[in-house]
Amino acid sequence: MALAALLLGTAPLSAEARLDVGGSVEVTEGGIHVQVDLRNGGDAPATAVNVEGELMESQAQAQVLGIPAGESRSIALHFPGGAPRPGVHALVLLLDYTATGPSGPTPISQRAYLLLALGERAEPAVRLSVGEARMTWSGLVDVSLESADGAPHRVRLRIEGPRGFRVDNPPREVDVPALGTITAKVRVFRGTVPWASRQGILAVGMATDGPLARTTVATGIVQILPDPAWMPRLRRPLWALALALLGLAILLEARRRLG
Numbered sequence: 487m488a489l490a491a492l493l494l495g496t497a498p499l500s501a502e503a504r505l506d507v508g509g510s511v512e513v514t515e516g517g518i519h520v521q522v523d524l525r526n527g528g529d530a531p532a533t534a535v536n537v538e539g540e541l542m543e544s545q546a547q548a549q550v551l552g553i554p555a556g557e558s559r560s561i562a563l564h565f566p567g568g569a570p571r572p573g574v575h576a577l578v579l580l581l582d583y584t585a586t587g588p589s590g591p592t593p594i595s596q597r598a599y600l601l602l603a604l605g606e607r608a609e610p611a612v613r614l615s616v617g618e619a620r621m622t623w624s625g626l627v628d629v630s631l632e633s634a635d636g637a638p639h640r641v642r643l644r645i646e647g648p649r650g651f652r653v654d655n656p657p658r659e660v661d662v663p664a665l666g667t668i669t670a671k672v673r674v675f676r677g678t679v680p681w682a683s684r685q686g687i688l689a690v691g692m693a694t695d696g697p698l699a700r701t702t703v704a705t706g707i708v709q710i711l712p713d714p715a716w717m718p719r720l721r722r723p724l725w726a727l728a729l730a731l732l733g734l735a736i737l738l739e740a741r742r743r744l745g
Contacts, residue, residue, distance in 0.1 A: 502530035503555065503585030507598040509577075517566040518604065520577060524550065525558040528585065532594075535583040539563045541602070542575055553583075572605030573699030576690045578646050595648035597688050599703050608700045611639045611693035612662050616706025622714050624675045627706065629689045631660055632667045634702075639693045643670055646688045647708070650678035653687075659694070674708060681713040
């Protein structure tokens, strides 16, 4: 089983290239082999595509020179060893590439994932939902957890964002009751992503109780507000004032020389 989803990261909404993700998995004595299928669903080429994958704390990376609009390419990620616990695990992906549209080259960073059944299928132990957050320099993201089978669970929770977006991600264990919803608050930081942008994030929760790995993934959006600093707001007025004063100085100097 390989279920996929992805989120837009640091690209503006007008970007004209967007990668969709699918894939398949094969487990051998040599490790876990994942084929990641990338399709450019936009109408502009995606170039210099870099794919980073993390599966059970193991990392792999691959590159594609370019994916024309409407076409697909596949890359292979290899993770040595096997799953310490059978069940469903999340392969978390980071996609970095450049889209070239009418406004010129635009760097894009996206988060994506594949849910992989390794050894045995397992239904999710909990349901996750991510509240939409609005922030300037930093903020809190609310992740709600609810038991999916009427039993209590202990869940290891993490948040992943696009490149440049920082998340306070220490080891986080959440006790989810049999009934009701519990909310975990995760601190996030703007980092180097643009002001006035929308950042897609992933919440990954895996139940640590029981013999099977039972993983759930939810997506969310963090709205980065405009720069609150006063200088950027005054940049244009100050630039216009500087040009006006320069023009006035030139005019006065010309009159002095003529007079």
